[in-house]
Amino acid sequence: METPAAPTDAACIEAAGCDLAYDAFARACPSRETLEHVTGRWGSLTVGALREGPCRFNELRRRVEGVSEKMLSQTLHALERDGMVHRDAQPTNPPRVDYELTPLGVEVANRLLSLIHFLEGSMPQVLSSRQSYDETRGAR
């Protein structure tokens, strides 16, 4: 459990307590953090936007409508740190920075989109379920 270099990192993934699926991505595991970066509010939108191709900062802001500079910057840093996004900064004037999905990012994007598309296809079911629920219990 206590390797000097990466104590709670890769070791955790297949550590003793991680046999069960629901434990495999518990908050203790680093993979959970990455999952949140990818599926989070702006993370998924950003990944989706970058899937269309490389993009500059403000162009990205336009694609991911509604995101603030701060949140986009933050999201981008998290994704870059996790190796999902590559940042290409050219020290020209005015500065030009291109963002693009890494191969890893593309893989993740595909899986994420798969889940999303399935959910979209299931929306009729979801919506009717919500209706029943709301009618039965009235509020909330």
Added chain:
Amino acid sequence: METPAAPTDAACIEAAGCDLAYDAFARACPSRETLEHVTGRWGSLTVGALREGPCRFNELRRRVEGVSEKMLSQTLHALERDGMVHRDAQPTNPPRVDYELTPLGVEVANRLLSLIHFLEGSMPQVLSSRQSYDETRGAR
């Protein structure tokens, strides 16, 4: 697709503005809400826990360690409303309530787990990427 009852619901899914992937799950779309319920902090853990089989409330609380009663209750309601979870309440004394994944919930769980397992398999890459990033830029 366009029942009179749900104008901005299912219609939105394949509406004009939703051609692009990154727009398909924008905040305007109901599918995005469901996605967040499923991928959210407690949502994913709860779904994962229920994938092991039906479960009672407090048993679930033990499985999803760290969740408060309130959050679990809230999460469960959201998932039930979306048709991912079935709630079986028996009016006995003491009360006994079993939760279990619906067929839809199982499908979603499988796709979610697929993404998660891929991420876990990629953790070595992710971790080394983080190291480079942190070494280069020092702080976060």
Added chain:
DNA sequence: CGGGATCCGGCTTGATACTG
């Protein structure tokens, strides 16, 4: 253009207590 730093309001979250 591409961001970092700061401030601040509000929603989310977590204890605690209470009910059936």
Added chain:
DNA sequence: CAGTATCAAGCCGGATCCCG
């Protein structure tokens, strides 16, 4: 056991200002 109600704290996210 299976929750709901209440309340305070904390983090998230947005707006703004500023720098390179």
